[in-house]
Amino acid sequence: MISGAVNLAAIPIALLQLALFVFLAPLLIGVIRQVRARLEGRAGSGLWQPWRDVRKLVAKDPVRAADSSWMLTVGPVALLVSSLLLCVLLPLVGTLPLPLVPSDLFVIVSIMLIGVVALALVGLDAGTAFGGMGSSRHMTVAALVEPTLLLAVYALSIPAGTSTLSLIVETRLENPAVIISPVSLLAMVALAIAIMAETSRLPIDNPSTHLELTMLHEAMVLEASGRDLAWLELGSWLKLAALLGLLSNLILPWGVLTDFSVAGVLVGLAAVTVKVLVLGALLSVGEVFLAKVRLFRVPELLAGSFALALLAVTASYLVA
Amino acid sequence: MTSVAAGMLGQVLLMLTAVAAALLTSSRWRSRVSGILCALLAGAGVVTGALALFGGRGSLTIPTALPLDPLVLSPDRLGGLVMLVVSVVGLLASLFGIGSARVASASRTAWVSMAVFLFGMQLVPAATDVVSFLLFWEIMTLGSTALLLAHHATRGTVASALVWYSAMSQLSFFFVVAGFAVLAGVTGGTGFAALATLDPASWQASLAFVLLLLGFGGKAELVPLHVWVPRVLPEAPGHVAAAMSGAMVNIGVYGALLVCVRLLPNGPAWWGVLVMALGAVSALYGILQASVASNLKVLLAYSTTENMGLVFLGLGASVLLRGDHATGAADAALLAALLLMVSHAAFKATLFLGAGAVARSTGEMNLDRLGGLGSRMPWTAAAFGAAALGAAALPVTGGFVAEWMLLQALVHGSRVGGEVVSVTASVAMPLAVAVIALTAGLALLTFVKAYGIAFLARPRSVKAKQAREVPVIMRVPLAIGAILVVGLGLLPGPLAEALASALGPAFRPDVRTIGLAGIDARGIDVVLDPTTLLALAAVLLVPVLMAVLASARRHPTRVSPLPWAGGGSRLRPRMQYTATSYAEPLVRVFDDVLRPTRDVEVTHVGESRYLVERVHVEQSVSDVIETRxxxxxxxxxxxxxxxxxxxxxxxxxxxxxxxxxxxxxxxxxxxx
Structure with missing residues (x-):
């Protein structure tokens, strides 16, 4: 089934998807920040500020502490490459499977975890209290989020009979009734919470905090500067964009390319761009009304989402 | 005489030579001579095991005066696989021992028992009857017990660890003997072929199954029989711990495989549920304890409990699913258990050897006093890092492939062709997936902590600051181990084919090699090609590297003497996060299970309540199962x-x- 339907058109589409997301990810962050700024009554720094930040960081001399190691240089690159791999493998523009590397859920999660580990090691590398603190919290959240993540997509995989994400999206496209089934809704809520935790958004982490003691993600990148920081930021943004793209394709699979055609590619590109940006804006609106929960309340939140995911899986056996 | 028989005879002769050499050589040459002979003994095991795995046959008959079936050693394919795995670990451990064994751990007793231990371990999987199985099992246990004695004169804790080890291994032995006795009593023979005639549905079969499971589970360090592990392995020298935790546990797994695949196949569903529950509890408990451990060897020891738990989870799932006629998924789960066993042997041996190298260079196993070893011991750091990736099940390592296979088998197990196979399976599979996911998440934290705290950041003690890289003879086995960890992950296709063939005619997972040595599991219709994935990552790396190089040419990295640290400039190494503080959030989240004891003592300056002179914090996490x-x-x-x-x-x-x-x-x- 998977190996049989090898389609060479998948390769250029994957490249287009990659190029689109590298362009889109900073823009998405720009949209999120701008929407938030407007809702809070500020002018905001404009949609293109994240792009300008990356350009500025690449054009600076990185400074590293004397006791830090090669990890401070390699970690950010590893995070960036893992995020780029996500952008290639996930079914965002189209669901055509790449030869030999299907968008297998478990492979996707482990690629994402490489980025998580790289970031955690960067946090430990300089040997400061804040870096270690961020790294420890980040890994604790990542460890607790994993059961939810896997169970949620397990629930989604049951109607399709496979853990390959492109086939899951195709099944939902062919049979939209699946999308609004209770199983799917429960699983989507659980998945959404898991993705918020994975990408360090509110209410688990506050991406715009300036107070080190409350930081998760930001504490780990404190010691990075110049291009190292640029890769860390870009990698995290790409991960957020790719996961939001996946989420939007699971909720609204329409517009996704299933058979190769030039018009279809254009529609696919436009559809995913709109979906990601709209979802980003909605996320931003939601975040205005949320406060970061205490670190030791996070497990409760994750346990709740885990319960939803488990309910989704067991419900799928009862309902079907 | 066939080559397999010659190989086994060679092992007997090499063991005798190694024992003689250890007794006769002077202390100056002993480690070198005995180490090389032990390595040759293990090498003979590697060759014999590989021959048997790929279909070679041959037998050694040991005549006895007892009124029993003759003792016949004749490894089948599965036995060959296990012999190969334990021998490879034995080989690495022996080579490492040449360089690392010093003073007490290089005594006559130590090297004699090393040879005996390796010999017993390598020949357990060759046994074809109960008596020879138990004979070599006890030779293995005896050898390992004597090996642990090495540091008894200098460390008081060794004696108590040894008592625990002896008691627990004899308890395991008792269960195994009782289980085999039930089988032999009912069937009237002691050969495995005779034992396999018992009907698995009978109550005697169930009794024997439970007894054997407890016995083999004890050797495989499963909860609640794991209590010896965190006491014993930290006392053992690095190479001994590697051989015990990387190789000996596999004998426990082999025993369980022998029961589930050869002696009592197609057992009732509740056997599967029992094995899965045992595995799930071990996996979760093991990794929770590992994630909060500060002693590197204790951490690795508990992580073995976790990995063996996952192996048994796979094994149990295969028994359960086979009962439900989901054969494709059942065979995939069995294959996953074997993949886990093989990859665990590679990464755990490397991790323990790495810990041994750290112990030799710093004399310190407490992570809270290590740090900054990455720049001081680059070889050890690289090997430990690769093995840690394997233990955290990240691509591209053997550990990742194994866990991927297990998850796929579970996800595909609850339904066949869209139909629910059974209520039990549809409850057990999601729970098992959740357990594996939490285990994998905690394993990630555990090994980020182990690597990050020990090898990154700044040294937390003088000993860590003065660490030097270990000699070449110790680096070689570390490098081989690291290559094995990654190699198993890059070539899963051929590996899975070999493992599938080892399971023999009745169980034969349908796997093929696809793409660049990728794995194609036809039974559950999934593919994974790590080499292609790696190639794709390499392609994506090219533009990133070009950007890095272009930027680096114009903007070289500047080194500042101090980290920024949020503006705090008077940073001493003691102010870094330690292993204990790293796991602190986790201890709080799981304090119902871990039951930590915390003692905070504040010394005030003079009369003031607000000025603190010293704060002393002590936290310890005890093993709940031991205390309760x-x-x-x-x-x-x-x-x-x-x-x-x-x-x-x-x-x-x-x-x-x-x-x-x-x-x-x-x-x-x-x-x-």
């Missing part, structure tokens, strides 16, 4: 001992009356 399950039993036994003392007051009359009573009882029993 074993302590009461031990206390009871001790009380009984104290009572029993009253019966022995030294009076000769009393002892004579005891003898008289005993004689009476015997006469009565005989006359009945």
């Amino acid at each position: 399950l074993y302590r009461p039993v031990l206390i009871l036994a001790q009380r009984f001992g104290v009572r029993a003392r009253r019966a022995q007051n030294g009076s000769i009359h009393r002892y004579l009356s005891y003898s008289f009573l005993a004689l009476l009882v015997v006469l009565i029993v005989v006359s009945l």
Whole structure:
């Protein structure tokens, strides 16, 4: 089934998807920040500020502490490459499977975890209290989020009979009734919470905090500067964009390319761009009304989402 | 004589030579001569195991005067696989021992028992009958017990660890003997072929299954029989711990495979549920304890419990699913268990050897006092890092492939062709997936902590600061181990084909090699090609690297003497996060299970309540199972001992009356 339907058109589409997301990810962050700024009554720094930040960081001399190691240089690159791999493998523009590397859920999660580990090691590398603190919290959240993540997509995989994400999206496209089934809704809520935790958004982490003691993600990148920081930021943004793209394709699979055609590619590109940006804006609106929960309340939140995911899986056996 | 038989005979001869050499050589040459001979012994095991795995046959018959079936050593494919795996680990451990064994761990006893231990371990999987199985099992246990004695003179904790180890291994042995006795009693033979004739649905089969499972589970360090592990392995020298945790546990797995695949295949569903539950509890408990451990060897020891738990989870799933006729997924789960066993042997041996290298260079196993070893011991750091990736099941390592296979088998297990296979499976599979996911997440934290705290950041003690890289003879096995960890992950296709063939005619997972040595599991219709994935990552790396290089040419990295640290400039290494603080959030989240004891002592300056002179924080996490399950039993036994003392007051009359009573009882029993 998977190996049989090898389609060479998948390769250029994957490249287009990659190029689109590298362009889109900073823009998405720009949209999120701008929407938030407007809702809070500020002018905001404009949609293109994240792009300008990356350009500025690449054009600076990185400074590293004397006791830090090669990890401070390699970690950010590893995070960036893992995020780029996500952008290639996930079914965002189209669901055509790449030869030999299907968008297998478990492979996707482990690629994402490489980025998580790289970031955690960067946090430990300089040997400061804040870096270690961020790294420890980040890994604790990542460890607790994993059961939810896997169970949620397990629930989604049951109607399709496979853990390959492109086939899951195709099944939902062919049979939209699946999308609004209770199983799917429960699983989507659980998945959404898991993705918020994975990408360090509110209410688990506050991406715009300036107070080190409350930081998760930001504490780990404190010691990075110049291009190292640029890769860390870009990698995290790409991960957020790719996961939001996946989420939007699971909720609204329409517009996704299933058979190769030039018009279809254009529609696919436009559809995913709109979906990601709209979802980003909605996320931003939601975040205005949320406060970061205490670190030791996070497990409760994750346990709740885990319960939803488990309910989704067991419900799928009862309902079907 | 076939080559397999010659290989086994060679192992016997090499063991005898190694024992003789260890006894006769002077202390100056002993480690070198014995180490090389042990390596040759393991090498013979590697060759014999590989031959048997790829279909070679041959047997050695040991004549006995006992009224039993003759003792025949003849490894089948599965036995060959296990012999190969334990021998490879034995080879690495022996090579490492040449360089690392010093003073106490290089004594005559140590090297004699190393040879005996390796020999016993390598020949357990060759046994084809109960008696030879138990014989080599006990040779292995005896060898490992004597090996642990090495540091008994300098460290007081060794004696108590050894008592625990002996007691627990004899408990395992008792269960195994009892289990085999039930089987042999019902079937009337001691050969494995004779034992396999028992109907798995009978109650005797169930009794034997539970007894054997407990026995083999004990050797595989499963909860609740794992209590010896965190005491024993930290006391063992690095190469011994590697051989025990990387190789000996596989003998436990082999025993369980022997039961589930050869002796009692197609057992009832509840066997599968029992094995899965045992595995799931072990996996979760093991990794929770590992994630909060600060001693590197304790951390690795508990992580073995976790990995063996996952192996048994896979094994149990295969028994359960086979009962539900989901054969494709059942075979995939069995294959996953084998993949886990093989990859665990590679990464755990490397991790323990790495820990041994750290111990030799710093004399310190407490992560809270390590740090910054990455720049001081680059070889060790690289090997430990690769193995840690394997233990955290990240691509591209053997550990990742194994866990991927297990998850796929579970996800595809609850339904066949869209139909739910059984209620049990549809509850057990999601729970198992959740357990594996949490285990994998915690393993990630555990090994980020182990690597990050020990090898990154700044040294937290003088010893860590003065660490030097270990000699070449110790780097070689580390490098081989690291290459194995990554190699198993890059070539899963051929590996899975070999493992599938080892399972023999009745169980034969349908796997093929696809793409660049990728794995294609036809039974559950999934593919994974790590090499292609790596190639794709390499393609994506090219533009990133070009950007890095272009930027680096114009903007070179500047080195500042101090980290920024949020503006704090007077940073001492003691102000870094330690392993204990790293795991602190986790201890809080799971404090119901871990039950940490915390003691905070604040010393104030003079009269003031607000000025603090010193804060002393002490936290320890004890093993709940030891304190709740074993302590009461031990206390009871001790009380009984104290009572029993009253019966022995030294009076000769009393002892004579005891003898008289005993004689009476015997006469009565005989006359009945």
